[in-house]
Amino acid sequence: MQNMFHTAYYVVKKEKPFTDFPDLVQLNSRTGSNMTNCYLSDKACLRFTIDIYNVEREQLLSDLKNAGYISVMIDGATDTGNLENEIVYVKFFNKERGVVQSFLGIEDVKHAHADGVLSAVQTVFEKAGLDNWKEKVVFLCADGAAVNLGKRNGVAAKLKEEIGHLLAIHCVAHRLELGLVDSIKENQRLKQLQEVLQYLHQQYHYSPKALRELRMLADAMEEKVLKPTNLKGARWLPYIHKATQILCNSYAIFVAHFEDQVSPERTTRPSPAVMGRAKNILHYLKSHTNVQFMHFLLDTLDFLKALSLQFQQDSLTPGEAVQYIEACLNGLTELCLEPGEQQRKMLADAMNGTYRGVELKNTTTDTLATDRKKITDMLTKHIESRLGDLLSTESIVQTFSALDHNVWPKLDNSDESKEAFVLHGRANIESLCHHYQSILVREGTTVTEVLGVYRLYKIWARMRNGPLRDTLLEILQR
Structure with a gap:
């Protein structure tokens, strides 16, 4: 059995x-x-x-009832009957299983306002037998819809009326994608490439004949081609990265297919509308500047996709999120200063004005330095705007960096290093104690006792290597 x-x-x-x-x-x-x-x-x-x-x-449910504190993640969904539902996930620590993240339940939303969503979340916990869940919850994560995170009447605001120490955060992966959307709205080049990618998906998704011709052409050219993907998905940014990557990798095949579609020697002529769009796409794909821009964007999306996937890790900590953001922004700065790997390869292959067998128009030695700076500066601005609360030193999230031994001052025999090490993180711990004062009172713990434990933690953790998550788990599982 x-x-x-x-x-x-x-x-x-x-x-x-x-x-x-x-x-x-x-x-x-x-x-x-x-x-x-x-x-x-x-x-x-x-x-x-x-x-x-x-x-x-x-x-x-047994582990959840025994958990000291829990984090809650909520998200809206629509079922096949076009009825709105609310999905609830929980995250908590268990001494035997470590950090547990799990689906808890899904419930119909009777009314699509904050009270309706909150009622659905309450019902999920009641069905799980956790009537006292509000005493345990310390963190709420949701998308940026006003019904969830509205300052006055959102779900988070209503919960904070009962749970003063609740920390509510807009999903960082969602915010990153919104930063890219903001950039596309401002830049005509990005808009134009987005339209090309959308047309490629529609062309080969809704026309089996076109897709069959594309694959037959790839076989004749002894190359591989993937079906152009949609730009929309549960996590949109990796989708646009994949769509751009497919276009760049199979560039010659797409050009050959569109040339065949507009050829007067073709036996079965497409409709005038398809012919017109094919000519426009072909004109775009044969421009040296546009091909170069496609590869520059692919370099850019490599950094953004990596950041998006890092944000989606179950093990992500606030400190790691900040480090990943800073690494991504540094990568964008590098692209501003010099071409990335994909753009360099494209320029090297197109030295004689021909790229993968396609004769390019308006060949130039310009490396799009102006466009690179404009777009990377714009992306940096919007990412910092969307994720600024994580980067701000005044953010409550940043105060958790006091626990991260990887960013502590190095301790040597000098008096200056000892003073810096002793004082480092103290103000952040006091801020955390102030934020979670109601919990400290409930547990009968004072700020002085917390600072004393923090001093012992620093002595023990300063010799540790590896991510903060592993260090904290080692302590909690003792």
């Missing part, structure tokens, strides 16, 4: 249909696994799945 449960778990984990279950059981039997001859149906897989869910759910 254990192998049957494992097979059912695989079906659900890989998002396979339940009807695959009987065939997988038979396959396991043929490879020597000990499988029972009963329960060989999709209905049995459903029952196994429900049993697995109940066991996992029971463990989650």
Whole structure:
């Protein structure tokens, strides 16, 4: 029976249909696994799945009730009936399992205002048997919709009326994408390239004939081509990076296909509308400046995509988020000063005015220095604007850096280093104590006691290497 449960778990984990279950059981039997001859149906897989869910759910709720403090993440969703729902995730520390992040529940939103969303969140916790969840929650994360983070009547504002120490943050991955959207709105070159990428997706997504021709052409040229992707997704930034990467990697194939579409020798002529769009795209793709700009943007998106994926890590800490932001901004500054890897390769391959067999128009030795500076400065401005609260030294999030031994002053035998080490972080810890004063009072702890523990922590942690997360887990799991 254990192998049957494992097979059912695989079906659900890989998002396979339940009807695959009987065939997988038979396959396991043929490879020597000990499988029972009963329960060989999709209905049995459903029952196994429900049993697995109940066991996992029971463990989650038990750990959640024993957790000292929890963080909550909420997000809106629309089901197939076009009805609004609210999804609730929780994150907490368990001594045996470490940091646990899990889906808690989803609930219908009766009214699409802050009270309605908050009521849905309350219902999720009540169904989980956590009526006292507001006593444990210390952190709330949501997207930037006014219903969630509105200063006066948002969900966070209403919760802060009951939970004074609640720290509410707009999802950093979402804010990063909004920073790029702000930049695209301001720059015509970015708008133009976005329109090209959107057209490529529509052309090959809604026309099987066009996609078939593209792949046949790639086979004839002995190259590989991927279907142009949509620019929209759960995390939009990696999608636009992939779309740009596909265009740059398969540049010659796309040009050849559009040339074929506008050729007067073509047997079946496209409609005038398709012909017109194909000519415009072809004109864009044959410009030396535009091709160079595509590769410059790909260099830029490499940094932004990396930052987006780092923001999506379950293990992300506030200190790491700040470090990742600063590293990304430094990368953008490098692109402002000199061309990136993709742009350099493109310029080297197009020295004679031909790039991947395509004769470019308006060939120039200009490396887009002005455009590079304009766009990188604009991106930096909008990223800092969207994520400024994390970078500000006055932010409560920044005060957590007092715990990060990787940024402490180096301690040597000089009096100056000892003084800097002793004083470092003290003001931040006092700020944290002030912010979480209600918790300290409830736990019967004073600021003096917290500072004393912090001094011991600094002595112990200063010899540690590695990320802050590992250091804190080592302490908490003792």
